[in-house]
Structure formats: structure tokens, C-alpha cells
Amino acid sequence: MTLTGKQKRFLRARANRLRPEFHVGKNGINTAFLTQIDDSIARHELLKINLLQNTDLTPAEVAAELTSQIPGLEVPQIIGRVVLLYRPALKEKYRRLSLQVAAL
Template sequence: MLTGKQKRHLRALAHHLTPIFQVGKGGVNENMIKQIKEALEVRELIKVSILQNNDDDKHDVAAALSEGAGAELVQLIGHTVVLYKESKEHKTIELP
């Protein structure tokens, strides 16, 4: 569980990132979660964009992504989800 100070630090780091995944009409599926897990292992911090054609509630999508990938939900702003998971091999982010 992240503290408020840690989330604030991660939000600042994520500000300049561009979303590398998009959740569309198909919603969240196993293949997407597998790819997100792999990306989190390499990058630790990613953004996921929820497209307008997705019928699910954005809070449900964010929860499904974070639970499925075993990641922390840092932020949900608009239709963008920021996820963080500490990497085992490629650790680059130092939390305060």
C-alpha cells in the first residue's frame, strides 16, 4: 500500500509519460493484463488510456487492471489510469 507522499511522487513522475495501453470496446481481458504485467516489470510506472467506446465504468476498469496486474493504482484522472508495481529486476524508481 502506497502512502500519500509516495503517490504524489509517482504522479509527478508519471506526468510526462504517454499512455502505452488502451482499453477499448472489448474491455479488460487476460491478454491485456499479461502485457501490462510485462510492461510493469520493465518500466514500473505506466499509463493506460480508457477509450470513449468502452462501456464499463472507468473506476471498475481501473480496479480490474490493478488487481489483475497485481499493481498499485496511483491515479485515475479523466480516462487515464496510472499504475505502479515495483520491479524485481529493473528497479529504477526510489520511493520517498
């Protein structure tokens, strides 16, 4: 699923008031980090990840790694050292945002 420009704009507006839930530091991305991201995005559908100053990775590298490791993950925006992630919830009770995105 690829997002349209209108859907990305909607997600960026919703993410404006979100705080980054996860931080990528000098340890980079490991399996425990991927598991936490997968669990959290299954419930919230929209996440921000902040890259700390001591990391060797660039935001584009983090986005590419996460989208390759977690199925169905989309990156609506990378701004500065913050990566925005979106994936529709698999369980019906967590689908609030994805219903609005699908309607656009």
C-alpha cells in the first residue's frame, strides 16, 4: 500500500502533536527495538522516532531499515532527525486512524 499525497498530508497533520516514542542511539536498530516498534505501531498506527546525536545512522537509513524489516510499514515524513511511521492496525479495535486515511 502506498500513500497518496492527501493521505500523507493528513498523517503529518495528526503527527504534529505527537512526541517521539522511540529513540535510536549509538546501539542502532536491533531485534528488540524492531519488536517494540512492531508492537507499538500495531496499537497506535502512527509513531515518531527520534535519532539521537550519538547515532551513526541517517534518518533515511533508519527509515529504509524499518520498512524492510517490518511488513506494511510506510514512512509519510522524514524531517530533520525525526522519522514518522504509519501502518494500519491489524486488529479492528485499534483501527481509528486507518479508517480515516482509507476514506481520503
